[in-house]
Amino acid sequence: MMLLEVDTFSLSFRRYEGLLRQKRIFALHDISFSLRHGQILALVGASGAGKSLLAHALFGILPPNASTTGTLRFEGETLDETTLRTIRGRRIGLVPQSISHLDPLVRCGHQLAWAAKRAGTRLDRAAITERLARFALPAEVARAFPHQLSGGMARRLLLAMATVGHPALVVADEPTSGLDAENASMVMAQLRGLADQGHGVLLITHDLTQAAPYSDSVAVLDGGRLVAIEQSLRFRGTGETLNSAYARALWRALPQNAFYASDDCHA
Numbered sequence: 001m002m003l004l005e006v007d008t009f010s011l012s013f014r015r016y017e018g019l020l021r022q023k024r025i026f027a028l029h030d031i032s033f034s035l036r037h038g039q040i041l042a043l044v045g046a047s048g049a050g051k052s053l054l055a056h057a058l059f060g061i062l063p064p065n066a067s068t069t070g071t072l073r074f075e076g077e078t079l080d081e082t083t084l085r086t087i088r089g090r091r092i093g094l095v096p097q098s099i100s101h102l103d104p105l106v107r108c109g110h111q112l113a114w115a116a117k118r119a120g121t122r123l124d125r126a127a128i129t130e131r132l133a134r135f136a137l138p139a140e141v142a143r144a145f146p147h148q149l150s151g152g153m154a155r156r157l158l159l160a161m162a163t164v165g166h167p168a169l170v171v172a173d174e175p176t177s178g179l180d181a182e183n184a185s186m187v188m189a190q191l192r193g194l195a196d197q198g199h200g201v202l203l204i205t206h207d208l209t210q211a212a213p214y215s216d217s218v219a220v221l222d223g224g225r226l227v228a229i230e231q232s233l234r235f236r237g238t239g240e241t242l243n244s245a246y247a248r249a250l251w252r253a254l255p256q257n258a259f260y261a262s263d264d265c266h267a
């Protein structure tokens with residue numbers, strides 16, 4: 001069974017012009033894709049493309065002036081308020097885009113225990129240590145406040161929190177933003193590990209170069225439209241095996257691939 005299906009999904013915002021006139025502004029247009037267990041799908045796009053909105057739609061946490069059409073399905077079930085109430089934080093976990101989602105006044109171990117409670121499980125001290133260790137976090141992190149963690153450690157804590165209930169689907173919104181290369185690779189490897197254990201991962205990122213080696217497929221979002229879906233392994237060399245011209249152009253425009261762009265000059 002398909003883990004996640006996004007089926008002709010559109011999202012618009014109401015904006016009032018004067019007192020009575022309403023205008024709709026579309027932020028996502030007719031998006032369709034699906035994700036299987038054990039796979040990482042990278043949703044790649046520039047800032048403002050609509051990536052976070054799609055993530056928030058999956059969790060039913062959209063702003064009140066947003067309205068949607070189309071269907072989101074999780075393991076065959078439509079994601080409506082009723083379904084979401086039982087699966088949010090349990091069967092689907094969100095790694096939020098900002099580490100400001102950690103409560104600055106609560107010790108990290110407590111926050112992990114809360115996440116576990118929301119997911120319907122209890123963690124004793126030993127289980128907390130074990131969970132932290134799995135994300136390369138030392139036991140002392142349990143007693144620390146969020147501001148005492150490095151950016152990389154905070155990201156890994158958010159990842160530990162999002163996955164504490166063993167959700168089938170993990171949605172990670174820019175999980176490597178603000179991290180140096182070493183910490184970013186560590187987070188990406190953690191996500192790959194989750195997928196290899198059978199979780200599905202929707203990886204939201206603006207960084208195609210970083211996402212491609214770790215993901216199974218890449219969906220490109222541009223201005224709220226899905227402009228390409230490609231197998232990740234096609235993003236290599238000159239990109240000549242890529243199906244869509246858009247993906248090829250995107251790949252060849254990357255600084256490290258600039259060499260290939262000069263091909264055009266020989267025509």
Ligand SMILES: Nc1ncnc2c1ncn2[C@@H]1O[C@H](COP(=O)(O)OP(=O)(O)OP(=O)(O)O)[C@@H](O)[C@H]1O
Pocket residue numbers: 013027045046047048049050051052053054063065097206
């Ligand atoms: N409540 C809102 N009302 C109106 N427009 C909104 C609202 N929330 C978001 N938008 C608009 O929707 C678009 C998509 O926003 P979104 O946060 O999904 O982008 P993103 O791809 O996640 O970008 P980033 O990489 O910067 O996180 C943006 O143009 C944003 O201004």
Ligand code: NI
Pocket residue numbers: 051052053097173
């Ligand atoms: Ni975003």
